[in-house]
Amino acid sequence: MKKSLLFAAVSAVLLFTTCKTDIDLLDDWKETTIVYGLLDQSQPKQYIRIQKAYLGEGNALTMAQVYDSINYINQLDVKIEQWNGSVLVNTFNLQPDTIGNKETGVFAAPNMVLYSTSAVINNTSHTYKLVVNNTATGNTVTSETQLIGNFSISSPPGSAVNITKINPTYKITIAWNGAVYGRIYQPAMRFYYDEVDVNNVTTTRMLEWPLGTVKSAHTDGSDDLEVSFDPNDFYRFLKNNMPTASNIQFRDADHVDFVVYAGGDDLSTYMDVNAPSTSVVQERPIFTNIENGVGLFSSRFRVVRANYSLSPNTLDTLAYGNNSCQLKFKDRNGNIGFCQ
Numbered sequence: 001m002k003k004s005l006l007f008a009a010v011s012a013v014l015l016f017t018t019c020k021t022d023i024d025l026l027d028d029w030k031e032t033t034i035v036y037g038l039l040d041q042s043q044p045k046q047y048i049r050i051q052k053a054y055l056g057e058g059n060a061l062t063m064a065q066v067y068d069s070i071n072y073i074n075q076l077d078v079k080i081e082q083w084n085g086s087v088l089v090n091t092f093n094l095q096p097d098t099i100g101n102k103e104t105g106v107f108a109a110p111n112m113v114l115y116s117t118s119a120v121i122n123n124t125s126h127t128y129k130l131v132v133n134n135t136a137t138g139n140t141v142t143s144e145t146q147l148i149g150n151f152s153i154s155s156p157p158g159s160a161v162n163i164t165k166i167n168p169t170y171k172i173t174i175a176w177n178g179a180v181y182g183r184i185y186q187p188a189m190r191f192y193y194d195e196v197d198v199n200n201v202t203t204t205r206m207l208e209w210p211l212g213t214v215k216s217a218h219t220d221g222s223d224d225l226e227v228s229f230d231p232n233d234f235y236r237f238l239k240n241n242m243p244t245a246s247n248i249q250f251r252d253a254d255h256v257d258f259v260v261y262a263g264g265d266d267l268s269t270y271m272d273v274n275a276p277s278t279s280v281v282q283e284r285p286i287f288t289n290i291e292n293g294v295g296l297f298s299s300r301f302r303v304v305r306a307n308y309s310l311s312p313n314t315l316d317t318l319a320y321g322n323n324s325c326q327l328k329f330k331d332r333n334g335n336i337g338f339c340q
Contacts, residue, residue: 033132033141035295038267039080041122041147042302048094048115050076050132053294071113075136078115081129089126092119124149124180130297141293148262148301149180149221161256162311163231171228176260178216178223179301184268187211187227189234190257193329196249208259209237219265235323242327250328250336253318257306267298 037048051070078094094115121128124147133140155175163172174187189209196202216223263271266289273287288294310318318329319337329337 031134031137031139033134033139033290033293035130035132035141035143035290035293035297037130037297038263039121039128039145039147039299040301041124045116045118046080046094046121047097048078048130048297050078050113050115072134075134076115077133077135079131080117080121081131082121082123083127083129084125089123092117092121122147132293139292142291143289143293143295143297145264145266145297145299146181148182148264148299150301151177151179151182151221151260151262151303153258153260153303153305155226156258156308159308160311161308162313163234163256164311164313164317165231166313171230173226173228174211174258174260175224175226176303178218178221178225179262180221181219181264181299182221182262182301183216183219183265184263184271185214185216185225186261186263187214188259188261190259191234191238192254192256194252194254196252197247198249200249204254207238207241209234215268231317232323235317235321238318238327239323244326244328248328250330252330253310253315255306255310256308257304258308259302259304262301262303264298264300266296267300270296270298 032053034051034053035048037046039046050072052072076096080092080094081088082090082092094117097114097116099112099114127144127146129142129144131140131142153174153176155173161172174189176185176187178185188211191207191209192204193206194202194204211227211229214225214227216225270287273285286294287296289297312332315330315332318324318327319331319335320340322339325337325339327337331337
């Protein structure tokens with residue numbers, strides 16, 4: 001797309017000059033491997049996305065829709081090496097894993113090739129090195145990361161939570177200790193509920209409410225971190241994200257989980273670089289930690305403190321509060337709520 005725009009700009013300039021020099025906007029092709037992967041030992045399978053940059057005459061968006069313009073076809077040897085200092089401990093071979101439900105967009109769909117392994121990758125004291133070798137060209141790209149260490153959520157305490165504005169300054173706090181190799185954290189609350197339609201079919205659903213982003217000053221696990229939220233904001237979130245479908249008889253709140261997602265230092269930098277610009281300068285630097293390629297190879301980890309029951313006051317607020325009364329939640333006594 002940038003080449004097309006640049007070509008249009010150059011053409012406009014040439015209309016007002018007498019220079020007859022031909023300009024070739026396409027440079028010589030050079031293999032550029034694009035890699036995106038986050039190792040996460042809290043997941044049963046690891047995925048790495050590997051594609052190639054493309055160059056050619058015509059519309060770049062049209063070329064992006066061609067499957068083999070962006071995907072390597074039977075060319076890559078992909079592995080993750082586990083290192084303990086200078087000692088190679090293990091090697092995990094990744095296999096092509098075609099995903100068939102990619103949403104339509106700029107790039108070819110619905111099939112997308114990822115590279116995956118179900119091997120146990122969980123040693124937080126070792127270094128993991130990604131090695132991607134193109135067996136057809138001999139081109140090799142590499143990158144390294146450490147896994148994020150385990151951590152725990154310490155607050156809210158107990159096994160129940162009262163999501164009710166009991167006084168003007170009352171807030172609910174999620175607190176956790178920092179993780180070794182963790183830099184960026186995104187806490188969230190998951191709300192589980194049952195939904196019963198007019199045919200008496202019950203469906204269990206979950207909504208996850210993001211609660212912002214927190215950064216630690218250190219990556220050695222020494223920081224104590226927290227985020228607080230106003231209970232009323234929870235009901236506003238439900239109002240904006242839960243449909244008031246006419247075929248729903250009622251909803252029955254079940255429980256909430258508190259979740260904290262942790263990301264590595266390189267992932268934090270990548271997110272900062274690619275955050276929306278707040279200035280008139282829209283150009284931004286490119287961050288990559290891929291040797292001989294472009295992209296990101298880092299780590300993430302997820303910790304969950306689960307099964308908080310909801311207080312009776314919370315159930316009543318769901319049923320009769322201004323922001324949620326139209327959602328047909330049952331109150332503490334099992335009565336279907338309504339707007340007063």
